[in-house]
Amino acid sequence: MDLNSMRTILKVVALLIHEETRKQIEAALSRIEGINISLRMVGDDRSLSEVGLKELPDVVMFEVNGHREKDIADIENILKEHGDRISVFVTTKGSDVDTTRRLMRAGVKDVYPQPLQVQEMVIGVSKVLADKRAMQRSAQGKRGGLTAFMNAKGGSGATTLAVNVAYLLRRNYDASVALIDMDIQFGSAATLLDLKPRSNVMDALLEPDRLDPIFLRALMTHHSSGLEILASPGDLSSYDGISEQAVTQLMHVAVENYDFVIVDMPRVFMPWTYAILALAEPVMLVVQNDIPTIHDARLLIEHLPLKGIAIDAIEIVNNRAMSKMHSVSIDSLKEVLHKKRVHRVRNDYEAAADAQDQGLLVVEIDKRSDMTRDIESFAENLAKSHFDRKEDKSGLFKKLFGHAN
DSSP states (O other), X not given: OOHHHHOOOEEEEEEESOHHHHHHHHHHHTTSTTEXXXXXXXXXXXXXXXXXXXXXXXXXXXXXXXXXXXXXXXXXXXXHHHTTTOEEEEEESSOOHHXXXXXXXXXXXXXXXXXXXXXXXXXXXXXXXXXXXXXXXXXXXXXXXXXXXXXXXXXXXXXXXXXXXXXXHHHHXXXXXXXXXXXXXXXXXXXXXXXXXXXXXXXXXXXXXGOSHHHHHHHOEEOTTSOEEEOOXXXXXXXXXXXXXXXXXXXXXXXXXXXXXXXXXXXXXXXXXXXXXXXXXXXXXXXXXXXXXXXXXXXXXXXXXXXXXXXXXXXXXXXXXXXXXXXXXXXXXXXHHTOSOEEEEEOOHHHHHHHHHHTOOHHHHOTTSHHHHHHHXXXXXXXXXHHHHSSOOTTHHHHHHOOOO
């Protein structure tokens, strides 16, 4: 497998008038990994139609001067000719609502008024990068989908949710599911499944040249449900021997060979963890509704787009929701994290404790508890979302959900 072919590079060309705008855009976009940006000063006296592009980029960012009709018309013509191949963003000072609406109707992705709010621009361009990655994966005929679970703060319950969701995807939808525990030092997914693995994820990462479907399946530990897990060593192994290339190859081999790949992430931020999050659709950020956890979640939501992870790919899971111990409402959670939707998993301490004591999963212990019903609904939504993204819905998606139309 050619590792270089796995990397997605977004080519961005910015045609700018003012030096201050150039500095702001360069500072903002150069922080996004996977961006190749070319900044060109074109001045205020040149028509955009006169500015030639030797090679059509993925993104063109125009700075235009207020209401100048010629600039607006040029952008409309560019989108009419190339709108199916490029994404266009505009920044301007002094344009009115009607001009902005006209640009958006023409197909401009977004219009950023000046002075620039660079975080909004980072989010917009990161979304285009994520979309390009998704298109490349689709073109390569990838089989499954990768979902990453990560705690916003330690102890929020990401591992419990990852394991239970992986189990339900296997049991309820007869799908092939790989659970990969990337929490190298403190991973406990195998323990929750009452398994004693003979191999672990480091066996794969330290021999990336051997990583193929046969080697990966040989390293997997099998659960009685049919779920397959690549366990964590859980022994304070050093992160030093882990390369971004090896992790990326592992994820690609897994995605090519399973319907679902569920990754339990460590709360560690290194090139290889960012690489996994960039491949994930979606990233499930697990929070509890207390102020310290929400603070960390907001930091992550602001930071991850700088690493090429689309803000739309980050979904919030409110674990232990409606617990009397927590003071922040779900509505407040949505407002603070700027998310219209939050997945709810209600608290059931007794069922969780019984499951841990008996070496079973929460969804096996009490099938009628609020917690079990919420996790089942969560798994169903994930399954529908995944198969709905596939171009061919005639196979497994119809079998699972009966959509035969």
